[in-house]
Amino acid sequence: MTYCVAMRLNEGLIFMSDTRTNAGVDNISKFRKMFTWEIPGERVITVLTAGNLATSQAVISLLDERTKVPHERRPSLLEAPTMFQIANIIGDTLKEVIKTQKMTGPESEADFGATIIVGGQINGMSSRLFLIYPEGNFIEASEETPFFQVGETKYGRPILLRAYDREMSFEEAVKLLYVSFDSTLKANLSVGMPLDLQVVEEDGLRVTHRQRVDENDPYFHTISRSWGDALKLAFQSLPDFCFGDDPA
Amino acid sequence: MTYCVAMRLNEGLIFMSDTRTNAGVDNISKFRKMFTWEIPGERVITVLTAGNLATSQAVISLLDERTKVPHERRPSLLEAPTMFQIANIIGDTLKEVIKTQKMTGPESEADFGATIIVGGQINGMSSRLFLIYPEGNFIEASEETPFFQVGETKYGRPILLRAYDREMSFEEAVKLLYVSFDSTLKANLSVGMPLDLQVVEEDGLRVTHRQRVDENDPYFHTISRSWGDALKLAFQSLPDFCFGDDPA
Numbered sequence: 001m002t003y004c005v006a007m008r009l010n011e012g013l014i015f016m017s018d019t020r021t022n023a024g025v026d027n028i029s030k031f032r033k034m035f036t037w038e039i040p041g042e043r044v045i046t047v048l049t050a051g052n053l054a055t056s057q058a059v060i061s062l063l064d065e066r067t068k069v070p071h072e073r074r075p076s077l078l079e080a081p082t083m084f085q086i087a088n089i090i091g092d093t094l095k096e097v098i099k100t101q102k103m104t105g106p107e108s109e110a111d112f113g114a115t116i117i118v119g120g121q122i123n124g125m126s127s128r129l130f131l132i133y134p135e136g137n138f139i140e141a142s143e144e145t146p147f148f149q150v151g152e153t154k155y156g157r158p159i160l161l162r163a164y165d166r167e168m169s170f171e172e173a174v175k176l177l178y179v180s181f182d183s184t185l186k187a188n189l190s191v192g193m194p195l196d197l198q199v200v201e202e203d204g205l206r207v208t209h210r211q212r213v214d215e216n217d218p219y220f221h222t223i224s225r226s227w228g229d230a231l232k233l234a235f236q237s238l239p240d241f242c243f244g245d246d247p248a
Numbered sequence: 249m250t251y252c253v254a255m256r257l258n259e260g261l262i263f264m265s266d267t268r269t270n271a272g273v274d275n276i277s278k279f280r281k282m283f284t285w286e287i288p289g290e291r292v293i294t295v296l297t298a299g300n301l302a303t304s305q306a307v308i309s310l311l312d313e314r315t316k317v318p319h320e321r322r323p324s325l326l327e328a329p330t331m332f333q334i335a336n337i338i339g340d341t342l343k344e345v346i347k348t349q350k351m352t353g354p355e356s357e358a359d360f361g362a363t364i365i366v367g368g369q370i371n372g373m374s375s376r377l378f379l380i381y382p383e384g385n386f387i388e389a390s391e392e393t394p395f396f397q398v399g400e401t402k403y404g405r406p407i408l409l410r411a412y413d414r415e416m417s418f419e420e421a422v423k424l425l426y427v428s429f430d431s432t433l434k435a436n437l438s439v440g441m442p443l444d445l446q447v448v449e450e451d452g453l454r455v456t457h458r459q460r461v462d463e464n465d466p467y468f469h470t471i472s473r474s475w476g477d478a479l480k481l482a483f484q485s486l487p488d489f490c491f492g493d494d495p496a
Contacts, residue, residue, distance in 0.1 A: 154402030158431040162476050163483045174489040183406040199491075209491050222487055228410050230482035235411045237481075238474050241422040241467060243447075243457050 001190035002033055002151030004048035005180060006117045008129050008141050009173055010166055012202040013119045015046050016177045018151075018185075020192030021053050034196040035060050037077045040206040043122040045077055045086060046198055050150035051114030051134070058097045059114065063090065083120055083128040087138050090118055095136030115150045120200065127202055155187040156180035170199050170209070178213075178223040195220075249438035250281055250399030252296035253428060254365045256377050256389050257421055258414055260450040261367045263294050264425045266399075266433075268440030269301050282444040283308050285325045288454040291370040293325055293334060294446055298398035299362030299382070306345045307362065311338065331368060331376040335386050338366055343384030363398045368448065375450055403435040404428035418447050418457070426461075426471040443468075 004017040017033040031053060037045040047063075049056035065073040080086045094116060101112040113134040119141075121127035129141040131148040141148060146166055149157065159179050168176070174197065184191050194214040201208040213220055252265040265281040279301060285293040295311075297304035313321040328334045342364060349360040361382040367389075369375035377389040379396040389396060394414055397405065407427050416424070422445065432439050442462040449456040461468050 154435070155406055157435055158403055158406070159479065159483070161434060162479045171489045171491070174491075175486055176483065178489070179483065179486070186409060187402070187405055211492075219487075219489060226486050227482070230485050231407065231410045231479075233485075234475070234478035234482040235407070235424065235427065237478050238423055238427070239467075239470055241419045241426070243419070243422075244459075 001188060002050040003153070003156065003181065003184045003188075003191045004033060004050055004117060004150045005147060005156070005160070005177055006046075006048060006119050006129055006141075007147035007164065007173060007177075008119075008127070008166070009168060009170070010202070011170055012204065012208070013046070013121075013127050013129060013200040014170060014173045014177070015048055015117075015119065015196075015198045015200075016181060017048050017196050018181065018191045019194055019196065020190060022190045028190075028192070030192075030194075031057075032196065034198060036198065036207060036210075037063075037075060038206060039078060041123070042205060043078070043120065044200050044204075044206055045083075045118065045120035046200060046207075047090065048117040048150065049114055050116075052110065052112045055094070055097050055101065055112050055114040056116075058101075059090070059093050059116070062093050062097065081122070082125065083118075083122060083130070086120070087118055087128075087130040087132060087140075090116055091132045091136035091138050094132060094134065098134055117148050117150055121202070121205060123205055127200065152184055152188050152191050156184040159183065170201075174199075175223065178220055179227050182220070182224045182227060193220075249436060250298040251401070251404065251429060251432045251436075251439045252281060252298055252365060252398045253395060253404070253408070253425055254294075254296060254367050254377055254389075255395035255412065255421060255425075256367075256375070256414070257416060257418070258450075259418055260452065260456070261294070261369075261375050261377060261448045262418060262421045262425070263296055263365075263367065263444075263446045263448075264429060265296050265444050266429065266439045267442055267444065268438060270438045276438075276440070278440075278442075279305075280444065282446060284446065284455060284458075285311075285323060285368075286454060287326060289371070290453060291326070291368065292448050292452075292454055293331075293366065293368035294448060294455075295338065296365040296398065297362055298364075300358065300360045303342070303345050303349065303360050303362040304364075306349075307338070307342050307364070310341050310345065329370070330373065331366075331370060331378070334368070335366055335376075335378040335380060335388075338364055339380045339384035339386050342380060342382065346382055365396050365398055369450070369453060371453055375448065400432055400436050400439050404432040407431065418449075422447075423471065426468055427475050430468070430472045430475060441468075 116132040119129035132138040199209040367377035380386040447457040
């Protein structure tokens with residue numbers, strides 16, 4: 001399993017992903033699920049992947065043109081004129097990879113599906129954020145749906161719904177993501193540390209901050225512990241219930 | 249979809265279930281998912297169901313012996329000597345219903361599955377709580393796993409994990425269940441009001457409180473609104489994050 005979140009803020013884009021992959025519970029590995037293409041000052045593109053790992057890796061390799069020797073690679077992601085076209089390219093690549101694996105392999109119960117979030121900005125345009133389905137089509141984040149989650153999304157969703165605010169600073173957004181990830185990590189063993197964090201400031205046209213958060217990260221520990229306490233306090237602060245004189 | 253929770257407390261058992269069922273999002277109905285068998289002073293048994301509605305209803309009807317005319321019904325649930333045997337009877341009935349629907353009907357993609365929670369107490373023994381799988385086998389709530397959820401369990405789970413306490417009063421437990429249900433209702437349209445609430449005090453051997461909570465319940469509204477505010481405050485109370493001098 002996987003958990004990834006990307007949010008649009010007034011200040012820019014923020015991304016977080018875990019790094020655990022598993023086939024069953026006894027076959028667990030660590031893989032990066034966050035990928036970046038960047039021409040500082042011109043464009044910055046961040047991709048988060050969830051789903052079948054072979055599919056995700058094939059898509060990333062194709063986007064990277066890893067079939068070519070390094071000096072001949074000209075990833076089309078770095079040449080596409082708009083973020084919309086970038087989402088299109090990724091969607092087409094994803095769809096193609098899934099189709100190839102399904103049609104040409106031996107029969108399998110796996111569906112090879114993957115879901116991808118892509119966000120970024122190209123010089124002269126504002127930043128955009130898309131969620132791409134295994135079918136290759138996609139939706140864009142909007143005022144009403146300003147963040148996307150993929151993977152094990154449910155445990156960490158209530159706090160995002162309640163506390164997200166477009167106006168929040170990146171620092172507050174990191175705090176929110178930590179809480180959302182902490183709830184998920186506590187509930188699903190197949191989502192695991194370390195976490196990758198990336199911040200892309202609006203009009204910065206480069207990765208502003210990039211961080212790997214591991215098991216020993218003191219701030220993450222503080223958040224995890226304080227959030228437990230804060231939740232209990234919040235819970236206690238709610239008005240008390242009182243049973244009426246209901247005849248049972 | 250469905251959301252049901254049952255918790256063991258020192259004071260006794262508490263149950264809550266929603267009432268929405270749906271086939272797709274355009275075919276929504278209301279059905280009770282909480283059922284009670286009671287001989288006041290001798291035994292009290294509460295059942296919560298999640299999954300295929302036809303299966304759940306068939307199981308309840310069989311347990312109730314509704315094939316017989318009313319005065320001939322002697323539900324074995326009311327005669328079984330222990331809660332363990334009651335869980336066994338329900339498990340066997342559930343397994344049988346699913347098997348019959350699968351084997352004798354036309355081929356279908358539906359798996360007719362259902363999961364059942366049963367809790368209660370028989371005079372002279374302490375209360376017990378079981379989770380019964382579609383395969384008919386079951387597990388019992390313990391010190392380590394003192395509550396069960398079925399249906400759409402994930403949105404409402406983090407707060408249960410953080411705030412549940414065996415020592416809590418029924419009043420606090422209602423508050424906790426309201427918060428857990430509120431988070432779920434906010435995130436999944438296929439879980440819906442009204443909610444059924446039932447409290448069975450230890451050694452009371454009858455339903456102590458029984459309540460239907462509808463859209464207009466003032467306490468539920470208060471909790472829903474206050475919880476949003478309390479969460480935001482709790483979130484703001486967390487120590488702030490600060491980006492290091494990480495070279496991006």
